[in-house]
Amino acid sequence: MTSKAKGLIPRMPRLYETEDTPAEEKLIWIHFFMGESHWYAVEFDGKDTFSGYVILNGDKQNAEWGYFSLSELTELRVGLFVVCVEDGWRMREFAEIMAERHGEGWNG
Structure with a gap:
């Protein structure tokens, strides 16, 4: 993991902190990827578990x-x-990332 990502993890919202935030407004803190698979991290438990959007x-x-x-x-x-x-990676709202990277067809 890059040092920038490691620096973001302690500042990420904890699990369930953003559950009242509409999906399109959630901030994506880190983007993990391999080929056409993507993991967009929104929250972290402080140990090992992320919450986010997965393609x-x-x-x-x-x-x-x-x-x-x-x-x-x-x-x-x-x-x-x-x-x-x-x-x-530049942290920004989920809707912006989906429109920019995946166009139409995302399951918001």
């Missing part, structure tokens, strides 16, 4: 909000490929 294998129709663990992401490998943290 697996480019399947926007079945993408959903849920929980994922840092330990599982760091162990995930497909051949030589591993999950990465997007370098230079």
Whole structure:
């Protein structure tokens, strides 16, 4: 994980702190990715569990909000490929990211 991402993690909202925030307004703090799979982190439990939006294998129709663990992401490998943290990530609202990166078809 990049040092910038490590610096953001302690400042992230804790689990359930943003549950009253509309999905499109939630701030995405960190973006993990591998190929066409994306994990957009909104909250963190302070130990291992993130809450966020997940798109697996480019399947926007079945993408959903849920929980994922840092330990599982760091162990995930497909051949030589591993999950990465997007370098230079700029925190912004979920709706802006979805429109910019995934266009229509996201399951907000």
